[in-house]
Amino acid sequence: DGGITQSPKYLFRKEGQNVTLSCEQNLNHDAMYWYRQDPGQGLRLIYYSQIVNDFQKGDIAEGYSVSREKKESFPLTVTSAQKNPTAFYLCASSAAGGTEAFFGQGTRLTVV
Amino acid sequence: KQEVTQIPAALSVPEGENLVLNCSFTDSAIYNLQWFRQDPGKGLTSLLLIQSSQREQTSGRLNASLDKSSGRSTLYIAASQPGDSATYLCAVRGSGGYNKLIFGAGTRLAVHP
Secondary structure, X not given: OOOXXXXXXXXXXXXXXXXXXXXXXXXXXXXXXXXXXXXXXXXXXXXXXXXXXXXXXXXXXXXXXXXXXXXXXXXXXXOOOOOOOOEEEEEEEEOOOOOOOEEOOOEEEEEO | OOOEEEEOOEEEEEOOOOEEEEEEEOXXXXXXXXXXXXXXXXXXXXXXXXXXXOOEEEEOOEEEEEEOOOOEEEEEEOOOOHXXXXXXXXXXXXXXXXXXXXXXXOEEEEEEO
């Protein structure tokens, strides 16, 4: 069953803590993306990667970090430098050349 | 910088109506445009993908058109049903070597029986 798997579905972060959101895809896609969604707003791009071992900052990269060591995996770390991390995080992937993008089911992160 | 706008922000209609959702973008140099559906608390489901060379795409009761020169796309939903209630998002992918999707804020649709 091909698709994108995000885990966990819900995540709680304490002040000053780093947390990592998982994104795995078995679609053999080269490109992967992380978006943030806040209530009533569109999706904003955090980071994207077009190939293994390479990634670029999106529009709101401050306070976040990523790695792309394997084609299937693109984990996102929300660091303590991100002052307002409470949001819904969505991971996506697409084949090379900018074809149709597919999304995971999201992770809802809450600061407690 | 590419900006994507969706109008209206919200729409409430009775079942059976034909609907038009609008999406406009400021830079016409796009690679493709994609329409998505999002249910509350869920991820995005791809509905239709229109390449820059295409004028429209159809899937069941959905039809999406693209007028690249004027920077507009329209999603037409025929014979709306309560199950169509969701937020509809459009996104454009730029050309010129970059590959990211830029999203509008969405149209929240409610179809009541």
